[in-house]
Amino acid sequence: MIKKQLIMEKALELFAEKGFESTSVQQITEHCGISKGAFYLSFKSKDELILALIDYFMMKFVSDIDYLVNNTKNDDDLLQKFYYTIFDSFRQHSDFAKILIKEQMRSFNEEFIIKMRAYDLSMDEVILSMVERLYGDEVKQTKHDVMYCIKGFMKTYSELFLFYDLPLDLDLLARSLVEKTNVLARHITVPFITTELVQMRQQPTNGEATKNQILEIIEKNINEIEESIEKESLLLLKQQLIEPTLSPALVNGLLENIRSHPHCKWISYLLRNYFKS
Structure with a gap:
């Protein structure tokens, strides 16, 4: 296991048990079985570690939901799959979500706020595209409220x-929320979120990376993974960014090759949006 990944996984266990404030770098290194020097080779501080954890989970979350929305062909299934996947992810990563909520409540760290806002806006774009697809002109004036x-x-x-240890039927929850969403989407008549409000709120998101930024991330991913079909696909996608020669079908095939690799989820999301624009 890559040392950085090990530190993140072990630190998450401690944060879930003790809380962020009460966990020291010393405790993290002891839990990992490494020296403080090894820790600081990977992270400059505990704050940098928590930001890396946010990136790790939020990149996976946003890219997975974006992929689901864009690759579910049947509109009748889309909203239920969306809700099911969302809450299944919350259930699987409840420890991280609890830490994230605590950090949001106490944080005055500007980098943290900017990072969370960027992921939030990326998620807005995914949900809005789903709302427009499902309801079309029916929500032309109210789509942002529905979102x-x-x-x-x-x-x-x-x-x-997050706060109650309840046995939950995810399928029933998803179907219940589909019904509620359909009622709201089809009966809201007084919009509150205006175009002006949306424009005032929006800032460039992680999903709006430039070509050079994407190339940097691809290069980093190429160096992180061993020889594999994912690495070969990344090399071809890098070349496609520099000098486009491949057909859209082939590009989509290469994106599919890298989508499930843990180091490639975010670059897969960025590339899908870049080639789509």
Whole structure:
């Protein structure tokens, strides 16, 4: 296992048990069985470690949901799959979500706030594209309100996983929220979120990376993974960015090759959006 990954996984165990503030670098290194020097070769501080954890989980979360929305062909299944996947992810990563909520409540770290805002805006784009696809002109004036309602459902119902140890039927929960969302989408008549409000709120997101930024991430991923079909696909995608020669079908095939690799989820998301634009 890569040392950086080991530190993140072991630190997460301690953060879940003791909380972020009460966990020291000394405790993390002891839990990992490494020296402090080895820790500081990977992370400059505990704050940098928590930001790396946020990147690790949020990149996976946003890219997985984006892939689901863009690759579910049947509109009748899309919303239920969306909700099921969201809450299944909350259930699997509840320890991290609890830490994230605590950090958001106490943090005045500007980098943390900017990072979380960027991921939030990326998620907004995914949800909005789903709303437009499912409801079309029916929500032309209210689509942003519907998007915020969906985010409200995500936040509120996630508390059942985070604060209460309840046995939950994810399929039933997803079907229940589909029904609620359909009612809201088809009966909201007084929009609150105006175009002006949206424009005031929006800032460039992680998903709006430049070609040079994407190339840097690809290069980093290439150096991190061993020889494999994913590495070969990354090399071809890098060349496609520099000098486009491949057909869209072949590009999609290469993106599919890298999508499930743990080091490639975010670059897969960025490339899908880049080639789509």
